[in-house]
Amino acid sequence: MQTKRAIFPNKFLPYALLAPQLAITFVFFFWPAAQAVKQSFYKEDPFGLSSRFVGLANYTKLFQEPDYLNSIGRTAVFAISTTGLALILALIFAVAVDRLIRSRNAYTTLLLWPYAVAPAVAGILWWFMFNPTVGILPYMLDVVGYDWNHRLNQTDAMILIVLAASWKQISYNFIFFLAGLQAIPKSLKEAAAIDGAGPVKSFFTIILPLLSPTSFFLLVVNIVSALFDTFAIIDATTAGGPAQGTNVLVYKVYQDGFIGLNLGSSAAQSVILMAVVILLTVIQFRYIERRVQY
């Protein structure tokens, strides 16, 4: 790993500098994570009076539980739709803004602010728009003959949270795509134009390949965000319903733990999610380091 070629020779100072962050990381990350791992091997009664070692039973049970398998499926549907929607729309907006010169800054400002909106608030905004009694969208859907009700219909509920999550994520992706586009040397686009490539052709043969590092980065970030930031959106709107229809993995950890008081199972789910995140982090890091090196 990189350092400076010349370094300060102090022996103890670096440890003192790292101490605050490492202390907090240890107390609030590693210790709880270790507790989760430990807990995932125990079965505890809901009142915390007794617990016994059950080995991998919490894990094996999870994968036989229809609710958990259902939750994996829901998570996949949610993550893929949100990521796809947010990436494609953001890319379209970024390419459009990148074409403009005078109005570029104005459009950028008008498109990036949703980044600042809390996921929970984003959820409430869309929940309000889709509210079956007073919402504007169900009213419009009713006109075309669709009876919207995310309180009863699982698909409607899923569409609601996908829209809310993508709406929130687009601005983030847009910022990165735009930065990526602006980093492409103008001479390349000009060379393509001289070589007779029209706008569409040059987009697919020049721009998109050069954006692939950005796209890969965003893909990972979007997946992670779809896995976790969703929590607030779901809790503020569907609360996992109807009938588990939007009970994604991260929400289920919370439901089974805090509401269902099934601590062993919740811990096992935590451990699985942590493993997934750590894996994604390492992939991302390998990739970042490779880019930083030169």
Place this chain on the structure above:
Amino acid sequence: MVQNNTWLNALTHLILILGIVFVAFPVYIAIIASTRGSFDFLQGLVPLLPGTEAIENYSRILNAGVSTSGAPPLGLMMTNSLVMALSIALGKIFISILSAFAIVYFRFPFRTLAFWMIFITLMLPVEVRIMPTFKVVADLGLLNSYAGLTIPLIASATATFLFRQFFLTVPEELMEAARIDGAGPMKFFRDILLPLSRTNIAALFVILFIYGWNQYLWPLLVTTDSSYYTVVMGIKRMADVADSEPQWNLVMAAVVLAMLPPIVVVIGMQKLFVKGLVESEK
């Protein structure tokens, strides 16, 4: 480049205007709703034009709150959010810049291990390890306190990583020149590195302020005393009333107020924020 494609230009603007409508529409509806009286919702459709009760709604929500929800006045919750967002942003910047300095400018046993211990937490949000973290905070007696709201969220790798990336781009010779000029590590840090990091610190502040302000699950869990409620979680309490429709005009007034500070920060510091965001992930 000469681009004389009128159709393409028109299409570009059309796409962007549709995009802006898509992102702005939910907020427009919220703002409209926040200006109406509570009876306006009874015909079963959100009004699309502003009403006359804006002042009434906003002053009521700020000073009194929604009586049925058990949430305190929004003014108090906004203050709590502000305290939380500022503490998290400043705390993260403080501990991160120190650890990045240690990692980049020193070589010592377990350096790589320390880096990985920090880095592994980069994308590990509190939601995943919610039960045991909650237990640690409860055991430490930090429930219903600002410390409990903020400290567990202060350690995360994003800021450390940004500073590390930035320090790696600072020319080697600057530190060497400073050493020859008689500056020790902390003097170099204070006199050279910190001033050079100003832009990064400001950009990071925007990102972390938003992160802190927008926290939802954590305040939901560690606060049961309503005087510690933050606004983002408080709204949910307001909207969540059993057996009846929420008071939409008041809830939407709260939503608008909850969005306002972070949006103002982002738009006000747009350049810095975009730079900070893009660089922290490079």
Place this chain on the structure above:
Amino acid sequence: MSSIVLKDVRKVYAGNVEAVKGVSIDIADGEFIVLVGPSGCGKSTLLRMIAGLEEISSGEVSIGDRVVNRVDPANRDIAMVFQNYALYPHMSVYNNLAYGLKNRGMAKAEIDRRVKEAARILEIGDYLDRKPRALSGGQRQRVAMGRAIVREPAAFLFDEPLSNLDAKLRVQMRVEIKKLQKDLGTTSVYVTHDQLEAMTLADRLVVLNGGSIEQIGAPIDVYDKPASTFVASFIGSPAMNLIDAKADASGLAAAKGEGLSGANAYGREAYVVGVRPEHLKVLRGEAAAPADAALTLRMKVKVLEPVGAESYLYGELPNGGASLVVRVESHETFAIGEMVTLHAPAKDVHFFDAQSGRRIEG
């Protein structure tokens, strides 16, 4: 002011890269030493060990009469000028100069006096309030110099300080640095890969190759008597012609191709024979070389390169022999493919060992 002594100094980087392989140099008080060599030969590493920025793997560095191996850079009483200047971007020019003095707890009035004095010498007095980013490359270079001289150190260390300047400014600053160093009389170690810069600045040159010293000496001695084929080709431009030759009692012959003849000066069977482009005379047509010629070469002309005051004629020995270059009058013209005869007297012909490349002398 003081002398600098390096005793068998070595540097081994992590991963067993031996960047400096046992270098010993005695630098006299007030001397201007230039370390010169191709990129990657260990010049910077050596300089940085003198500065204290790089740990010394073995050997000894003394400044004055003090061994400084374990002394912090700040306490070695040296000042350094970096290639990229390393000015503190957020400080004014004044503070850039003053920073090192402040850190040493010098009185404000004395700092002010020294900064003003350095600014006067370097003619940067008008920019003292500016930030480095508001200066041109040449001005930044002066500020970097100023930061070194305010300190009034025992020695200046320069690491390619002119490489970031354009050619014209480089020549101008070169002259100024030399004058400044003579005026101040401060011992200086100067690193460059540019042989011309090295020749013009140095009291003594240290030619480095692959972490070892090839030759130490006054520039003109190194030019006149290069200690090895490496030095011969590195110092001087265009580089010395080096031709593999075989020899017997009857004299020299080209190892590859033909057209080389001369005296077997040291009675060996093989040499590398060297002669500088500026020392060769050109005969056209079938004219014969004079009797005192110690080396005669036939060359098939390939390219004529005029540079203004003179021209360089490139070609090779007939039948696939070594490439050659010779300096000619600026207005002379040659036909491509023309055969010419080149010759040089004994004093201008260098003999090197065919295996080791070391100079052979009687």
